Amino acid sequence: MGREKERDHRMEIDLSLKVDIADHEEQQAVEKEVDRAGVQDKGKGYHDDEQAQAPNDHRQDQPGIHVRDAEEAAEATTGEVDDDASVSDQVSLQENMRTKELSLLRMEMNRVKEENKVLRNVVEQTMKDYYDLQMKFATVQQNNQKKDPQIFLSLNGNHGIDSQEPKTILNTPDITKERPPSPSHKDGLRESELGLSLRLHTGAEEQRVEDKDQENKEEVKSFTTVQNKLQRSTDLTGIASHVASPVNRKARVSVRARCEAATMNDGCQWRKYGQKIAKGNPSCPRAYYRCTVAPGCPVRKQVQRCLEDMSILITTYEGTHNHPLPVGATAMASTASAAASFMLLDSISLPNYGLHGSHMIHSSDLNPSNIRTMNPINIDPSKGIVLDLTSNSYDHHNHQYPAPQFPMASSSYSAARPGFPAWMHGKPSFHTGNISLTNNNNLFPIPRSAIENKSLAENVTAIASDPKFRVAVAAAITSLINKESPNTITHPHVGTPFGPRDGDQSGSSGSSNWVLESLSGNGKPLGHSPS
């Protein structure tokens, strides 16, 4: 009897590998046969019900058992039958086996059904999460744009969410009017923003499951509140103000470039308005520049040499351009926009919506399965994520830099190589170093050995292959497209710190503090000084 049970188990396992869900006709035929054979098996103690009650215990996937099972069945058959076994015994044994096979088939069917149900739930949950992300992204965009009613209206039109709710659009100017210009009215501002976020959310609710909306509202509320804490105050004069609003100033993207020149050419025109000797780096004063492409552009940038490596120029951009940018700056803006979105999306995906002034990114985070697992604890607004496009490839032994990397180029050069940021354009034989994400100069490397000597296109492809980065880029592109929509109300360009257009608003999220790090060419004059 013990031998028979063992055999049953093996048969069960074997049969589980043969399940074919799709064949309903066969299933029906099987069920008929099972019913018929069940009567015959009663006398031998093989009850289908018993089999059906404990299918999971033996349903381990064990490939190869099929062969053993067949052999054992044959062995059993020959053993039992032997020379003087009757043909009828063989037939009954075969029928018995067949019966079990069929019953197991049915059990496996049920199991697969349950699995399908579970998978369906997972997919539904994923879709809900996706919608949550979209809504939060839109909320952040609104938070960044609402300082200018026109921008807000434009956003509504673009996203087609609130456009279904004329009341929301009409109410927007009132909200901004009610907003006290003084930074001291933080609470009022926060309430207004909260209201906006809720309305936005309501617009999206129509496409979503009702029972999840309350929960999502709470999430957006908390997220918006956190955002507002960062933004603190909003300049109602918006873009027209010469002084960058706190909102804009919170949007920071830095570029680390190996550069001999005073500044790197990013395609914009800058005017130096101040210089300060930074604490802890007296030998490298920090220079302050203001964008002069258009009067009143709030974008500022800080330029400072890296303390550890004086050849590295750290350029930190703050604010959003209110004007179209030259080609080179446009390309760079796209990259920065994608980077900002990259982080923003991730930050939104976090359960507690922590502020992400900086972000630890671990190598495991590139795994799509870890898309929601980035550590929100490592928050330091003074530091930032570094999108490192090179390795720290300075050869300390030879005191030199390896192959050409990213010579800074003029706008005209970048125009000759469309599709690449100006600061990535260089000599015809340009190479790249590593491409990696770093936090506060702590490289999160795509191993240099894996990338070295590869072309820029390959490295870009490597980055682009990351699902999260792709999502971010998609968001940025979508945002850009939306802004270019004919329905868009013309308004000053507001976007990423590099935003040629108002592209991706996430760059001004207030929580973004990116450092886009690249290493420029070795020793080649890098662009122009602010002129």
Add this chain to the structure above:
DNA sequence: CGCCTTTGACCTGCGC
């Protein structure tokens, strides 16, 4: 002459 850089003073936020 206009635009730019330089540079000291002033403002502001933050930590103690």
Add this chain to the structure above:
DNA sequence: GCGCAGGTCAAAGGCG
């Protein structure tokens, strides 16, 4: 509240 550091302003001077 005070001091420090970062950030900004604006006058002065330089340069094309």
